[in-house]
Amino acid sequence: MKLTYLTMLLLFANQVISPSNLVVTYKGETVADVQPADFAIPYLDEPILDEEKYSEFIKELEEDIYQEPVNATLNDSGEIVAGKAGYTLHRQKFRDLFYTYFLNKQPVEIEAPVLKVHPRVDKELLAMIRTKRIGQYITYFNSNNEERAHNIALAAEAVNNYVVFPGKTFSFNEVVGKRTKEKGYLPAPEIVRGEVSEGIGGGICQVSSTLFNAVDRIGVKILQRYSHSKSVPYVPSGRDATVSWYGPDFSFKNNLNQPLLIRAKAAYGNMEINIYSSDIVEYKPREVPNASKELRRDMEMFGE
Structure with a gap:
């Protein structure tokens, strides 16, 4: 009974000390915290990514990161007010980073890669x-x-x-x-x-x-x-x-x-x-x- 209790305690301690979480940050703030098991197809010997779950994750992550560009405008005096670029998730770069984490199952922190989105009107x-x-x-x-x-x-x-x-x-x-x-x-x-x-x-x-x-x-x-x-x-x-x-x-x-x-x-x-x-x-x-x-x-x- 003591051995079983000690074994459970060690397992719990190991989970706390060595988590396999992926932490995604953007501009220094955490925007996602996930585990590889959440995206794996169960009951398979080799880790295979569940594309449907990954797509849902990417969609939510992109919504959190997306910053809409601002078009240039004319003010009431007819002067031009410069536009401002926006940003969106760089999907391909993020997928490469995510897949490395998914296969290695090691804890890692990723700064979300982004693409600049130019305004329609400059x-x-x-x-x-x-x-x-x-x-x-x-x-x-x-x-x-x-x-x-x-x-x-x-x-x-x-x-x-x-x-x-x-x-x-x-x-x-x-x-x-x-x-x-x-x-x-x-x-x-x-x-x-x-x-x-x-x-x-x-x-x-x-x-x-x-x-x-x-x-x-x-x-x-x-x-x-x-x-x-x-x-x-x-x-x-x-x-x-x-x-x-x-x-x-x-x-x-x-x-x-x-x-x-x-x-x-x-x-x-x-x-x-x-x-x-x-x-x-x-x-x-x-x-x-x-x-x-x-x-x-x-x-x-x-x-x-």
Whole structure:
């Protein structure tokens, strides 16, 4: 009995003194602590990696390490704010390191190898495509309707500084994302099946409609565009673009030879969108009717 107890004590002590853990660190902090047995296919004489378990581990590790790059932008003064590179796990290098540990079953600490992720838009590109304004559209809203004005400004901020490369598609729903309380959107009037009702994010269709008219003026290819079930006062009849997270989207394709820069701002009752590109952009301007300034005074009780 004493021998059995002593044997168990020694085994436990050996586990404490000589663990076979793999500790993964990133920037000096531990992001994972695992054992080889967790990734081995059981009941085999030779250690064979369970690829499914390893893939799940890598996915979680990558999510912990990933740092999204930040695009270069223009501030309110028109000055370029430089972008910032991001980082992601270097999968191949990590697999080589992991496999050595898996076969040797020796305790080891690995600093996660990473790859630099460059931003989509750097300051050099932004400097090139901000030079020429090729499209503009302005609509008007009642700034005294604070909830609706707030939603309009929030959606305008989401599309501001977005760059659409040649051959690529812009989706309003994809770029702006789901309109939720957590993102700061407020209940405001909106049109649902021809009736005015309260909804989170009411007002954002004015942003999508303003954008539609701005890009339509430069002749891009409109892919999706739907009108409201009743007329809206902020654009001429038939010139609106309704959007809904679970419903219609507004999207267009940049069929021009240069990237397009969207500049959007909502303030003092004006929703303004300007489209910029480089000096060598080739496009054919289109006639699009302007929104009426007189409509703003009629909007006090209006909701989308």
